[in-house]
Amino acid sequence: MNSLAKYITVASLGLVASATLHAQPNAVVYEGARLILGDESPAIESGAFVVQNGRVTAVGRKGSVKPPSGATHIDLTGKTVMPAMNNVHIHIGYEGYTSWSVNNHTPENVLDHLEREAFYGVGTAMSMGDQPADFAIKFQQDQLAGHFPPATRFFFAAGLAPPGGGPDSLLITGTTPLQAIYEVSSGDEARAAIRKIAALKIQQVKFWVDNRDNSRGGMKKMPPDVYTPLIEEAHKHGMLVHAHATNLQDQKGVVRAGVDVLVHTVANEKIDDELVALLKEKKPYWAPVMGLGDVAEICEDDDQFVEQVLPDSVIADVKAGKTWLPSTPCSAPVNAQREENLKSNFGRMMAAGARIVLSTDAGVSAKYSFGFAEHHEIARYVQFGMSPAQAMVVATSRPTEVLRIKDTGTLAKGKRADFMVLNANPLEDVHNTRKIDSVYLNGVKLDRAALQAKFKRASVPHATR
Numbered sequence: 001m002n003s004l005a006k007y008i009t010v011a012s013l014g015l016v017a018s019a020t021l022h023a024q025p026n027a028v029v030y031e032g033a034r035l036i037l038g039d040e041s042p043a044i045e046s047g048a049f050v051v052q053n054g055r056v057t058a059v060g061r062k063g064s065v066k067p068p069s070g071a072t073h074i075d076l077t078g079k080t081v082m083p084a085m086n087n088v089h090i091h092i093g094y095e096g097y098t099s100w101s102v103n104n105h106t107p108e109n110v111l112d113h114l115e116r117e118a119f120y121g122v123g124t125a126m127s128m129g130d131q132p133a134d135f136a137i138k139f140q141q142d143q144l145a146g147h148f149p150p151a152t153r154f155f156f157a158a159g160l161a162p163p164g165g166g167p168d169s170l171l172i173t174g175t176t177p178l179q180a181i182y183e184v185s186s187g188d189e190a191r192a193a194i195r196k197i198a199a200l201k202i203q204q205v206k207f208w209v210d211n212r213d214n215s216r217g218g219m220k221k222m223p224p225d226v227y228t229p230l231i232e233e234a235h236k237h238g239m240l241v242h243a244h245a246t247n248l249q250d251q252k253g254v255v256r257a258g259v260d261v262l263v264h265t266v267a268n269e270k271i272d273d274e275l276v277a278l279l280k281e282k283k284p285y286w287a288p289v290m291g292l293g294d295v296a297e298i299c300e301d302d303d304q305f306v307e308q309v310l311p312d313s314v315i316a317d318v319k320a321g322k323t324w325l326p327s328t329p330c331s332a333p334v335n336a337q338r339e340e341n342l343k344s345n346f347g348r349m350m351a352a353g354a355r356i357v358l359s360t361d362a363g364v365s366a367k368y369s370f371g372f373a374e375h376h377e378i379a380r381y382v383q384f385g386m387s388p389a390q391a392m393v394v395a396t397s398r399p400t401e402v403l404r405i406k407d408t409g410t411l412a413k414g415k416r417a418d419f420m421v422l423n424a425n426p427l428e429d430v431h432n433t434r435k436i437d438s439v440y441l442n443g444v445k446l447d448r449a450a451l452q453a454k455f456k457r458a459s460v461p462h463a464t465r
């Protein structure tokens with residue numbers, strides 16, 4: 001299937017909102033809020049910042065920031081402002097909430113997912129190894145050109161795996177018909193694939209080391225003599241390399257081979273001194289992506305934070321364990337061994353200096369989908385020993401190092417005005433990131449009520465079906 005053939009122009013659907021052109025021509029000064037800057041520095045109590053043409057032009061204490069004359073003043077006394085979050089690991093486009101299918105993979109649906117991310121305060125998100133390159137490049141160009149309404153900025157990484165391998169048994173039903181994965185079975189093939197990817201100017205690659213417990217007929221995992229030259233060639237081309245590895249031996253292998261971003265947390269056993277030593281030596285970024293294996297929040301809470309964007313039928317399906325992979329009903333017991341391993345391993349990896357970056361795996365299950373997954377994931381980091389202040393860095397500025405963008409991630413002069421206004425202070429309780437008053441991307445306030453009404457409807461945003 002030619003994925004570009006599916007790329008009907010979104011513009012013809014009237015989806016091009018004038019809102020994209022509404023970067024504020026006049027300065028706005030937001031004052032009185034506690035400002036979490038997104039870097040390591042302490043929050044500014046009673047701060048002020050100025051936004052002009054979508055950019056932050058000044059930040060400081062209220063009274064010390066001089067807004068330009070004629071600026072509009074917005075009083076945020078009692079609120080907390082933090083930068084929008086940034087997520088280095090999602091799987092976009094296939095989720096349909098009432099279905100999960102390659103047929104859902106359209107620009108409209110990718111945009112819908114990015115709007116869901118934005119609704120929850122996410123500024124950028126990167127889809128990992130699951131997009132056909134031509135489609136993803138065109139979508140990214142169109143978004144950059146302002147052809148879409150305000151939404152989370154889209155990034156993607158090219159994926160490499162052994163023939164028939166790679167993604168889990170659900171995701172592969174999307175990636176195979178779209179030929180989204182570069183299949184490689186030798187070092188030479190890996191190098192050749194990397195050169196093709198480099199020619200497309202793609203800067204991020206992901207490979208999978210996983211036999212999926214042989215569930216797909218004795219599937220082979222990518223061996224070191226394939227991924228070592230893969231990494232070497234990718235580094236020659238200046239790329240950043242992410243490796244999916246879920247068990248201890250494979251994590252050691254990919255870290256030893258020099259991967260830049262280690263993906264997943266070992267959950268079936270405790271990590272050992274050898275991995276800790278490797279982490280200390282190599283200091284990779286680490287995308288823990290734990291939450292997809294957790295009990296669905298829908299089972300626990302009744303605060304509507306998750307439910308507010310899902311059709312009622314989908315909420316019922318998640319509770320019954322009827323949604324797409326992995327489907328665990330609310331009645332299933334918590335896996336206490338997994339909890340213990342995660343807590344132990346997370347603490348040891350954090351102490352070893354692995355540079356944690358926000359990452360969710362959203363997009364393979366309705367129970368853990370775009371936007372709210374980020375809030376769940378950072379709460380887990382804090383539960384396992386990270387301070388809320390560190391979690392703010394992990395969720396905002398550090399992912400931009402992996403994304404290789406300098407224009408967002410902190411509340412600072414010159415950055416895009418990508419921020420969340422919160423009704424409570426997440427430095428006191430990380431769950432307060434959920435108390436969202438409003439979200440601004442590029443200085444534009446999202447119409448969250450309109451978005452929410454759209455998300456609640458149980459239909460995939462298709463153009464032609």
Ligand SMILES: [Zn+2]
Nearest residue numbers: 089091128361
């Ligand atoms: Zn993933």
